[in-house]
Every structure is written in structure tokens, then in C-alpha cells.
Amino acid sequence: MRVLIIGKIWPEPTSSAAGTRTLDLIRSLKLTDWEIHFACAAQQSEHSCDLEATFSIRTHDIELNDSSFDNWVAKLAPDIVIFDRYMTEEQFGWRVAKSLPESLRVIDTSDLHCLREARRQSLKSAQPLSLGNQVALREIAALLRVDLSLIISEFEIETLAQHFPVPAENLAYWPFALPKPPKTFAAFDERKDFVMIGSFLHEPNWDAVQFCHREIWPLIRQKLPQAQLDIYGSYLPEKAKQLHSEKSGFRVLGRARDSIQTLSNYRVNLAPLRFGAGLKGKLADAFLAGTPSIASPIAVEGMQGTLDWGSLVSIDPLQFSETAAEIYASPQAWSHAQTCGLKIAEERFPESHWLPKLPEILQKAHDRRHETRSANFVGQLLNHHQHRSTEFMSRWIEAKNRTKTPGTSKG
Template structure:
């Protein structure tokens, strides 16, 4: 394909599902960012298309199914010769980075972290063992892989201001390799939502395939919701999320007001009908799309320090004991009793509820509007692309890692390809590569 305009190729972990996960919404906003600058965009993925995938063709994005460990990708991307390639999560850079460098070495290589996988995994492990999050937990094998991918790329998009700080201070990643890119909303929130007395019940929402969300559902079921229900016997908790497994639907209990409703076609419709959003996240990373939706819809939330991380106004503290003084669109608490008490308070106090609603609108306007970030984002991306060779020479660690790591991943990929071809030639079924799990 010959292109008369700059071309971006996105190598996707999954096909975007903006109504199923925050990752899908974020990817869609990045595609629109490039489209708005007049670029042509191709989205390629080796994953199986999900039932809720977004119709990218309606945006003018070209879709391409690709294969893992197959040289057909090399021929395909060589013919395209894109000006930029974006890897959706570090695992895709490991799979395809060396192929992109070999086929189109002058293309800008962008990594979108989505969130810091190493941080999320370390927190999950610490939650299981009740251990403290320390340097040993953060310096895991997963971290070595993820930070190496950051160095091998020319620029990395980081969604959370907290993770920008973590990458620079703990992992010592140079600031020149990082670009702060939070959620990017095109429209400001509209305050004329349903009022306090027009709403009822609680809502929790999140993709069931994402471990922090499933843990939150269990925490609600086993500890938090019984405390709330004892104080508000008529209240219900409506739980939404894509891909609910049988173990999740089995938690549905009408008598207890614990209603597992599965996928929501429009998260904002169900969010704006609820009085309070519950997001008791014991671990995780990045920014929480469910809390952004809650703020956009004027629904105050109860969440944890981890849930609010990177989403509070600049200079806000999550340590204050008085919830009315916290700069959050609701109340922050970190144990079952505190979360339940906060939920009841928000549910019963209209004045507090209204103040938290207004704070949510202010946070969205301050931190997550496309207009506030677009110019800075685009200038940084284009500056790196226009000075690519000089930029790479200043990243000696990246040069070194590409020299060594790409050799090993290249040979591994070629070995798997040869093995699969041998299997096919002897009528044996080749190794199947499962579709990646949605975030």
C-alpha cells in the first residue's frame, strides 16, 4: 500500500473495546489523536476479535489480522513502510519490536504502557502475602522486561503521573524517553445529570478479566456489601462488566441486593442512574476508567488510595482524615469498614454528595481534557520523530538492549516459526497461540 500521508501502524494487544475496558477507550483516543493530525492509521492484531470490538473502519482506520512468530509480518510492514509504529503494551514490543526495526528502521517506535504492569503485579503479590511494597517486589522479572522495552523504544506513553514519577525515580528511566499521556476526553462533562433524589442504588463496574476488578467484586461480596446492606436494607448493588465468568454470575443474589448484571452497552447510562459508585481496588496501576466515567456522569465514588492514584487534582493529598477536605470526587478509604461507612455517608447526605459531584467535574476538566494535552503531546512525539537519530544516540542503554535482546527474541521467534512450519508439513497441528487476555 502506497500512502501519500504519514502512516501510523498500531500493533494491538487486543482489538479495542472501549465499552468493555479503559484500555479500549484509551487506545481509541490515541487513534483519534493521529487521525486528527492527518495521519493514516492501520490497526493490526494477532488476537481474535471480541464480540464488543469497536468498528474501526468507521473512523477510517484500516484493520489487519497478523500472526505471531511469522515472517509474513515482515513482508507486510516492509511494504507499508510506516513513519511510526505503536506497540500496545510491552509484550507486543517483545514480539514485534525486532521485526519493525529490521523492516523499517527509520520508523518512530512508540510504546503505550496502558499501565505499569510491573507495579500492578507487585501490588497484587503483596496483597496476597500482606507484604510491603518494596524495591525487591518492584524489581521483578516482569519489571526487567517492561523497563527494557521502554529503553528499546523511542518514546513511551505513560498514563499516570504517579507512574511517571515511579519510572524516573525508582527505575531511573530518563525523562526524554517518557511522555505523559492520561485519558483524553473530547467533551467536557455536562452538569445537567440526574440529581441526588433522582438516583438510587450503588454501582460497580469493570472488566471481569482484569484481576483487580475481580478481587474488588469478591471484597464487596464477602466483606463490604454486608456492612452497607445492614445500614441500607433497601439498597442494591448493581455490578457490571464485560466477560463475566460463571464464578461471577454465581454471586448474583436478589435477596441480598447483590446483582451481577454483566456487560453494559453504555457505561455512562448505568453510571448516571446510580447514586454512588463503589471501586474498592486493593491493587492495580494506571488510571481507572470506571472512576473517570463516574466523574463524567456526576456520580460520587468510594475508592482506595490506589483507585484514586494519578487522578486527583495537582497537589491533592490522600492522607487527610477529614473526607470533606480531600480533593476527590467522593471519599477515599482503604479497609472494608471505612469503605462501607463512606458509602453510607455519601448515599444519605445530599450536600456532601453534591460537593463531591462538583469536585468530580472539576477534576475531569483540569486533568483529562484533550485540549489541555493535545499540543504538548503532539509536539513531543513529532520532535522525537524529526530528530530520531540524535534521540537514539542519546539513549545508549536502548542501543545496547536492542543489540542483545533483539538477537535472542529474533532467534526465538524464528525457531517457533520453523517449528510450526515443520509441524504443518508433517500434518501435525502447530502450536496454538491463545488470544491475549483483555485488560
């Protein structure tokens, strides 16, 4: 089997959980004898993982809105093509379907973008949650066009079943794949202070930082006047730097080179997320660092299952701050919360189970692809009509680019 992963960006595992997710895909596929390729139209950054050196896989630079991709992918002839987001499927799905009609097409959703957007809109407008947004029209159409979608959260499987006509056989649950936590950690009295972590490019993280600065941290400081809160996140904007205050103990520090190592230095992790979707990499990293997380319902969604989180889960600022102060000050409460986090990591997300699972899921979907497509009439309709409109737009952009004079940038 030959597998091609098409990425929106080159994975940056030190920047976001999405980058780690892509590496988990590759780690899983490397357990087989399959041939693995990764292609991307974006520019690499200094933080991009060197996939060829790290995993010994082939990487390729490709072009958006360029028919050169068609010939290239037809020559590569992968048996399975994985799009790392629904937007990537929009860009390249019609080209893959046209050049390689027999290849299995898969979306790794990372999280349901339409759910995240619905929650954002509900929070900002103070209106009831509505999943019928513009993002849903695009994302669900993409899920219907492909043969299989990898869903990271059980809650999102349920959401799709309740609200959208995506066939259950076109969905597969594949969550985090976490390594076994270490046997020993820095002790309670060897740690101090609070921490928050998450990419500033991800809007829920920036909202959580502002919410904490405005409503939660002042309450914690009333209870613990000497405590500090250190904020880490990639792509730190100027507006976040302006929140930095040594006097109030609210310190904005920028990128963490190693999130797990960074988290292991702190006593308590804060995750007051007010909207979002999927699973939270910051909480998984905190498990592996042995650092208890005080979290909101949105943050823990899909993480704990039926297991005990170890502390009260709330987004109410007063309750959140009281729980944070209690875990911070009590060795017994702290130890209990740490133990609960480790149990969640070991029982729900062990890589020993989930890494070998993905090749099984993909092989089964590949074997059943003709049957799956035949049963998915809505997907057939969308492939016929949506791909045609997407194709015409892409070809128009390509033709426009070719008519530009030398020295001008592409549109």
C-alpha cells in the first residue's frame, strides 16, 4: 500500500496539537510496510518537523490551483490519500478523485470546525447554539464526498449522528495516541506557580487567555498573592504581550520549546476554554507531565469518558478559581488529580492500542470503498456537482495566474 498525506501546512509539533496529530498519523503508518509520502503547498518554517530525517518518508512540494498536481499524483498513484483538514480536501479532493478514482480518500478532521464555529458564534452573540453555519456547509459536504473521516472525539461522532446525514460507516473514531507516562514526576513541593499553554493562532486559546486575565486570575491572586501564572504559546501577538504584568503575576512568555517538559515545572495547569472542539493537546501534555489541569467543560469534552477528572469541572470564574486554589494548596487534592489524569491517559489513549488501530481502519475502508460509495448517494451527488464547481474555480485561478506579467505575485 502507498499512502499520501496532503497537509494544509507542514506539521509543527511545538506549535499546536494539530502538528502532533499529523506526526501520530505518520507514526501509526510506520508500523506497517506501507510506503508513506507527505505533500504540502505551504512554505516550511523554522519550526516545521523534518519529516524525511525524523521518519524516513518522502516529502513533496506541490502547488495550489495548478494542474501539475494532477500529473504528479497520477504518477505517484497512492492507494490511500489522507487530507489533513476539510479545507485540504476542498483544494485537492476533486483532483485526486479525477486522477485516481480507485484510491481511498480520507479526511482527518482534527476537530469539527463547524462545532467550534457554532460555539464561537453562540458565545459572542449570547444566542443558542446553531450548527447550521457556513463552515458546516463546507465541512459536512467534504465529509460526505470522501470515503472515510477520522474523528478525534466520541462527542463529535455523536454530534454528527444527531445533526448531519453523514453515514456512520463513513466515520471512524481515532483519538490521541499517548505514550506511557513516566513512573516518577517532580513532587508537589518541588513545583510552584500556574501555567497556561496553547498556540495564539488558535482563537479559543486567545479567548481563554483574555478570559483568565479578566475574570479568573484576579480571584486566584486574592487567595494566593504570591502565585504566578506563566502563559506559553506559539506565534505570540503584540496584543498578548500587552497583558504581561510582573506586578500582578500574569506573565506572557511566548513559545515553549518542549510543552511536556515546560508543564512538568508547574504545579497546576489552567484550561478555561469557553469554546472549541476536538481533544485538547494541552491537557494530554499535562497528563504526561504529571501536572493536574483545572479545566472547563469544553476543555475536558471527549477526554475523560466515564472516568473521574480529579477536580471540579466548571467555567464559572469563582468556582474555577476556588478549585484552582484548592488543588494548588493541598498535596492530597493535587495528588488525587494527578492520579486521575494519569489514569485517563493510560486507559483511554494508550498508543499501544491506538497506533496499530489506524492501519486496520484504513485497510478495512479501502477494501469496502466501492460498497461504501454505492451506499452514499448524497456523496455521489456532491462529488458530481461540488467538484465541478470547485474545479472550474481552480482552473480559473490557474488561468489568471498564467496571464500575469513576470515579477507579480500569484493570486
